[in-house]
Amino acid sequence: TMTTLKELVATSATAGSSVRRHREVLEKTASECLRASDIVLSSGKKLVTEHAGSLGRSLWDTHERVLMAALDCGDFETADKTLATLRRKFGLTSQRVRRLEGMRLEAECDYAGALKIYKNVLEQDPADALTWKRTVVVLRDCGDSKAAIEELNDYLKVFAQDHEAWLELADMYIEEQEYNLAKFCFEELIMLQAPNYQFHLRYAELLFTIGGTQNLELARNYFAQALELKPGCLRALYGIVLVPILCPDCRFVRLLS
Secondary structure, three states: OOOOHHHHHHHHOOOOOOHHHHHHHHHHHHHOOOOOHHHHHHHHHHHHHHOHHHOHHHHHHHHHHHHHHHHHHOOHHHHHHHHHHHHHHHOOOOHHHHHHHHHHHHHOOOHHHHHHHHHHHHHHOOOOHHHHHHHHHHHHHOOOHHHHHHHHHHHHHHOOOOHHHHHHHHHHHHHOOOHHHHHHHHHHHHHHOOOOHHHHHHHHHHHHHHOOHHHHHHHHHHHHHHHHHOOOOHHHHHHHHHHHHHOOOOHHHHHHO
């Protein structure tokens, strides 16, 4: 059976735990997309400080993960030491290092400084998607929703296949109560990832929120599609039940009558 992360962490914490155990912890968190910053920081720090020679080509990726985990955990001492190590290795002009410097400033809420770094990086490489996304994050953290939305729209003109960006944009529009614009985002998401039931479900819920006979009829269709993709989905079932209650004039209700 596959070893759980909890078991890996327990064995890696014991005295004399092997390098392999710490590497397995990092691999597990990466493969399962687990943030688990405290765990990554503990195992990653152990590897880069005591077993750097055994990491081979993954050494610098591990350093980067340790840095980001340290920022998450508020361990700025470790973050600064790791950033200094990366600067010595890759130089002050490395775009990757510059982006990490921006994230370090973000952790201190120095948003103006972070934006300045990201702007400089993007001037050198306008196709640097990760730095562009960090710019959106900073603008959103600053509370400048309008600028964040504009920036993300510009990003999607270049990276139209990025479903995470479409989802982020939809969430921002919903926060601003721009439901029709959010609806467009979910239409793009459904085209990009049609088998994903969550996109059909959220699109249906958005149509339900907007209301009106036409939207409610369409919402029922997408609730049904979500249920087909995810049998037993209670949210989809609930939507199918609610639509005819709120819309007795819908076409399918008249047909049943």
